[in-house]
Amino acid sequence: MILSDAVVKRMPAYYRHLRELEKEGVRQISSRELGRRMDLTPSQIRQDIHSFGGCGRQGCGYPVTSLREHIGRVLGLGGRRRMTIVGAGNIGRAMARSASFAQNGFETVSIFDRDAAKIGRDVNGTPVQDVAELERLMQEEPAEIAVLAVPAANAQALAERLYACGVRGFWNFAPADLRLPEDAAVENVHLDESLEVLSFRLSQRARAAAEKE
Amino acid sequence: MILSDAVVKRMPAYYRHLRELEKEGVRQISSRELGRRMDLTPSQIRQDIHSFGGCGRQGCGYPVTSLREHIGRVLGLGGRRRMTIVGAGNIGRAMARSASFAQNGFETVSIFDRDAAKIGRDVNGTPVQDVAELERLMQEEPAEIAVLAVPAANAQALAERLYACGVRGFWNFAPADLRLPEDAAVENVHLDESLEVLSFRLSQRARAAAEKE
Numbered sequence: 010m011i012l013s014d015a016v017v018k019r020m021p022a023y024y025r026h027l028r029e030l031e032k033e034g035v036r037q038i039s040s041r042e043l044g045r046r047m048d049l050t051p052s053q054i055r056q057d058i059h060s061f062g063g064c065g066r067q068g069c070g071y072p073v074t075s076l077r078e079h080i081g082r083v084l085g086l087g088g089r090r091r092m093t094i095v096g097a098g099n100i101g102r103a104m105a106r107s108a109s110f111a112q113n114g115f116e117t118v119s120i121f122d123r124d125a126a127k128i129g130r131d132v133n134g135t136p137v138q139d140v141a142e143l144e145r146l147m148q149e150e151p152a153e154i155a156v157l158a159v160p161a162a163n164a165q166a167l168a169e170r171l172y173a174c175g176v177r178g179f180w181n182f183a184p185a186d187l188r189l190p191e192d193a194a195v196e197n198v199h200l201d202e203s204l205e206v207l208s209f210r211l212s213q214r215a216r217a218a219a220e221k222e
Numbered sequence: 223m224i225l226s227d228a229v230v231k232r233m234p235a236y237y238r239h240l241r242e243l244e245k246e247g248v249r250q251i252s253s254r255e256l257g258r259r260m261d262l263t264p265s266q267i268r269q270d271i272h273s274f275g276g277c278g279r280q281g282c283g284y285p286v287t288s289l290r291e292h293i294g295r296v297l298g299l300g301g302r303r304r305m306t307i308v309g310a311g312n313i314g315r316a317m318a319r320s321a322s323f324a325q326n327g328f329e330t331v332s333i334f335d336r337d338a339a340k341i342g343r344d345v346n347g348t349p350v351q352d353v354a355e356l357e358r359l360m361q362e363e364p365a366e367i368a369v370l371a372v373p374a375a376n377a378q379a380l381a382e383r384l385y386a387c388g389v390r391g392f393w394n395f396a397p398a399d400l401r402l403p404e405d406a407a408v409e410n411v412h413l414d415e416s417l418e419v420l421s422f423r424l425s426q427r428a429r430a431a432a433e434k435e
Contacts, residue, residue, distance in 0.1 A: 017422060021415035025397055048399065084418050085425030099319045103312035109397075109414055115421075154420065178424045180417060184238055184322075186261065194423035196416050201322055202234035203409050204393060205297050207367065208328075209230060210407035211391045212298030 010083070016060055020080060022047060023057070027077035039070035089114045091151065093176070095167055096158035097122040097130070097137045100182050100200075104156050105132045118150045140167075147174040154178035161185040223296070229273055233293060235260060236270070240290035252283035302327045304364065306389070308380055309371035310335040310343070310350045313395050313413075317369050318345045331363045353380070360387040367391035374398040 012020075026046055030038055040051040040058075047054070058071065063079050065071040081087050092115050094101045104110070105117050120132055121140040130137050138146055155171045157164055157179060164183035171179070172189055179195045181187055184202070187195050225233075239259055243251060253264040253271075260267070271284065276292050278284040294300050305328050307314045317323070318330050333345055334353040341352050351359055368384045370377055370392060377396035384392070385402055392408045394400055397415070400408050 017419055018415075020422065021412070021418040022399075024418065025415070083422065083425075085421040085428075086418065090421060090424075099316035103316040106312045107413075110417060113414065113417070115417060153424065177427070178420050180420055186235075192427060194420055194427065196420040196423070198411065198413065198416055199234070200320075200411065201326065202231075202238070203411055204323060204326070204328060205234040205237065205299065206230055207391050207393055207407055207409040208298040208303060209233065209296065210409070211303070211366065212296075214390070214405060214407065215298075 010060075010062060012060060016057055019049075019057060020061060020084060024077060024080045024084060024086075027073055027080065030073045031077060035073055037070045038073055040065070043071070086114060089116055090153050090178075091116055091118045092154040092156060092180075093118060093147070093150075093152035093171075094120045094156040094158065095122075095140065095143075095171065096156075096182075097124070097127045097132060098158060101156065101158035102132050104158065105135060115154070118152055119146065121146075143170055144174060147171075147176075151175055154180060156180045156182065157187075158182045223273075223275060225273060229270055232262075232270060233274060233297060237290060237293045237297060237299075240286055240293065243286045244290060248286055250283045251286055253278070256284070299326060302329055303366050303391075304329055304331045305367040305369060305393075306331060306360070306363075306365035306384075307333045307369040307371065308335075308353065308356075308384065309369075309395075310337070310340045310345060311371060314369065314371035315345050317371065318348060328367070331365050332359065334359075356383055357387060360384075360389075364388055367393060369393045369395065370400075371395045 026043065040054040044051045044054045058065065058076070061080065061083050063071065063076045094105050094117055097120050101120065105120055117135055120135050120137045121143055122128060122137050123140045127137045128139050153176065155176045155178070157168060159167055161184045164181065164185040165187060168179055168187045168189055172193055177193050179187060179189065179193060181195055181197045182200065184199055189195065239256065253267040257264045257267045271278065271289070274293065274296050276284065276289045307318050307330055310333050314333065318333055330348055333348050333350045334356055335341060335350050336353045340350045343350050366389065368389045368391070370381060372380055374397045377394065377398040378400060381392055381400045381402055385406055390406050392400060392402065392406060394408055394410045395413065397412055402408065
């Protein structure tokens with residue numbers, strides 16, 4: 010299955026909407042109705058679902074539960090994924106405390122920081138450990154995913170150390186572009202940049218309004 | 223200036239890279255060298271910079287500082303933008319404590335929650351106020367941007383109340399699609415979905431590796 014980046018990015022939204030429909034007790038949904046909820050055209054919906062291998066029946070629509078389960082399997086959910094958090098600052102701590110990741114099977118197995126004032130403190134049941142001991146401690150508690158919540162200047166070096174420890178999934182909150190071997194997967198969450206895009210949209214609207222006057 | 227969504231989303235990365243170059247003392251940069259740093263082709267760089275109105279000189283490259291300043295103006299940075307945070311949970315508190323937003327001119331003027339246990343508590347110098355009093359308090363302390371860090375079920379209703387209070391920029395961390403009038407700007411940060419995309423990429427690699435064997 011080869012999926013475009015755009016389809017991959019929409020898949021979690023399908024998963025979320027189908028989960029909501031399940032909670033509402035809906036058992037079948039048409040491409041038209043799902044499109045209305047997701048702000049996509051019915052033909053876009055049919056194309057997307059076809060591309061990630063979901064099935065429906067003409068005239069009946071899609072079976073909500075089995076389509077949600079199918080998408081969950083394609084996303085690799087349902088099992089457990091061990092996650093280490095590197096950086097016990099505001100973002101790292103917020104991620105460690107999130108209940109929704111844990112519910113989805115993403116389990117925080119360790120938290121690291123370099124700050125002596127943070128080392129030894131407990132964050133949601135997990136003690137903060139010294140990042141100087143990363144290699145040794147990761148042998149005891151391996152992880153598949155690393156949440157990188159460190160300053161930009163340290164991100165690349167830490168990512169390389171984590172890669173050497175066997176981490177292949179990088180959830181990167183540092184405002185830096187990581188360069189890693191091809192078999193590493195990187196998802197960036199660049200919060201500053203997201204806020205700057207919002208600032209651009211507000212400025213654009215203000216300029217458009219000023220021109221109208 | 224009409225910019226495609228893709229260009230808008232890249233603009234903050236240009237801003238970030240140019241700021242780093244300034245710190246390194248670089249005064250001019252060619253499209254080839256900037257492309258190498260940003261993982262884009264030189265012709266893509268020239269097209270992007272042209273589209274958001276930046277200038278360079280053939281043979282000399284782009285002047286780092288003035289291009290960075292130009293992009294900052296297009297992004298609407300440099301001034302101050304008043305921001306209210308709705309939801310004093312893990313994410314809301316992390317956003318309130320972030321130093322980098324404040325440095326960029328995004329100023330947290332208020333924080334709201336509905337939980338009596340949180341109301342009155344101080345987060346980075348700002349007291350958590352009762353969201354039941356949102357309308358009255360927003361008159362005293364208006365804000366242009368709202369950080370929505372609330373459960374999905376409450377997001378739409380709160381967004382509508384905030385819109386009625388004059389908020390036009392919505393930084394939405396709730397796993398919900400907001401429906402607001404056309405003059406509202408919404409930037410979504412769907413953390414669960416980002417982690418699910420990472421999970422998909424890891425599964426995809428595992429499947430590809432299994433097929434090779």
